[in-house]
Amino acid sequence: MSLVITHLTGGYANVPILHDLDLTLQEGEVLGLIGLNGAGKSTTIKHLLGLIQPMKGKIELNGLNLSENPTAFKRQIGYIPETPAIYPELTLKEHLQLTMLAYGLDEKKAWPYAEQFLKAFRLEGKEDWLPIHFSKGMQQKVMITASLLAQPALLLIDEPFTGLDPLAAEVLLNALTQLRNDGKMILMTTHDLAQVKDVVDKFAILNHGTIEFCGDLSQIQQHYHLTRQDDFAQLYHILSQEHIR
């Protein structure tokens, strides 16, 4: 299993945000995509989801190409957006049922798996409610549960901890560790390096739409000459100065 992005150039309205981006992810690997606002993190994810068309380059997931077989390609991807994208017409239970239908999951097997997250996220008993009336944090828990339920080959997460309380963040981190152990690939954008450092295998620093550096935390600290342990604000200061230059 692998995700291979080669020479990807893309953006919005013919204005490229990503320039010749190369990225590879192997089975059981977790990659943290980091960078300043506007560096192209979410744009990369949108390209992987097929929400925008690449201007150049290729994206392959387990040998499948998005443009050739979009449904089969998407079946291998789960997505947790930064802002919850709830279907207003569906109840919590129906969100999970729709995920089962879309991913072709067996309802009998999928339910016990979903229930363990509903319990951990304290959503039990709310299955019949419309999540559109939930708080943002609770809506995010619905999104996470639905995405984890699919157990996709590649999980894409945009700012995973936005709006989550510390307990829910812990549940998510545990689930991500489990997925990694099961050989799934995870690509997440985040600013909170300290929170994810135990789950993430390597970080890719995105700057001006290209991968500037890729490596584990110690390599990043070495490369950017970070003097203060676990103080990643320093890294953002360096990136910001590079950005100005």
Next chain:
Amino acid sequence: MRTLAQKRLQRNTKQSMRYLALVFNDFFVLALFFLMGAALFAYMMLLKRLPMNLWFYKPLIILILFLLLGLGDAVTLLESADRQFLFPQDHDLTSYLIPMLRYSLIFPMMMILLGAGLIFPFAGVKAEIPIARYAVLVLGLLALKYDVILEKIQAFSFSKSVRFWLLPLISLIFLILCCYSNFWLSILGLFALLGYVFFQRKQGLVLGRFDWLKAVQHEKKRKHRVYEFYGLFTDVEEQAPVIKRRHAWDILLPRQLSRETPNTFLYRRALLRNPEYANLVFRMTVFAVLIAWISGSWQWGLGLDMLVLLLTVEQLLPLIFEFDRDLMYRSQPISTRNRGRELLDVLKSVLLLQWFLLVLFWFLIFLNWRIVLLSGGLLLLWLLGVIYIYLPIRVAKIEKKRHF
């Protein structure tokens, strides 16, 4: 603040005019004209037949006029962003709210004058309320409405404690006084009322700290009601539909998940819970029943109902693209290749449900099994033609048009 109020009022008037032009289109005005004509003729006939001065006439007039007082609401045109940007403007809010108060009075006062004018023949001739006393009563109603709106605006202040029972009580006392006493007592009542209104006005519009949250929420609800009215006749772009859970309607959903595809799953729930679609089906079904009833003959009823069902399904076709802007719909593995056919599967159920309801009502209207069986059979044949011949062509066309 005054300039801001005037700008917003201008924008609101422009928007209202645009929607009113759509609501009162030529067809609707013509229908309304005939309907009003028929109603006024029936009213005139009724007045001729009614005996003089029965005991319940005056209570009935009091009830109608009391209900008329309830029409209209305080318009503030406040927006959510005002909570942030106008928050430090409490002291200057009066100059914003005065034009709003005046604007708020236009619709209810028109309705009071219209309602009172319509009731006048009944009140004057049958209930024997003299014209002078009736005029006092109408003036009092206008003053009362002014006070209702005034107090509604004052209630947006933290320091104003609203006594919700007081104004309805005053209104009732005044109406009883005008209907049952003499002219001079009515005049006295009117002056007392004007004194009360003057006292309320003297207090000012903003009494202490302004409750922004309450005022903004109130305006949101008011706008929602107005848009709902427009929404009965036309699409309202400013109004996001409020999805309703409607537990009882779950009975119409298939029990087994295996019988669904992601698209049919979504379409069914949109039809049941999105008022834009659910209300359309409801309205058109009621319209079909009414038109069959009014037409008087089963042949006309059948023909018109065939048209109504076709119009219903035509208006439901945009449902095919309903989820295209949903992020999850676009990122989840949901195939759009066969969704036209999948929508037709769902619409088939809607049309058959409408057919069943219509046949049921036809039986109640015509009370003749033979007619109901014949017209029901013909309507079913028509529906099958619509479902299996007409709709697949229409859906293919719509999808092709969207694709290019």
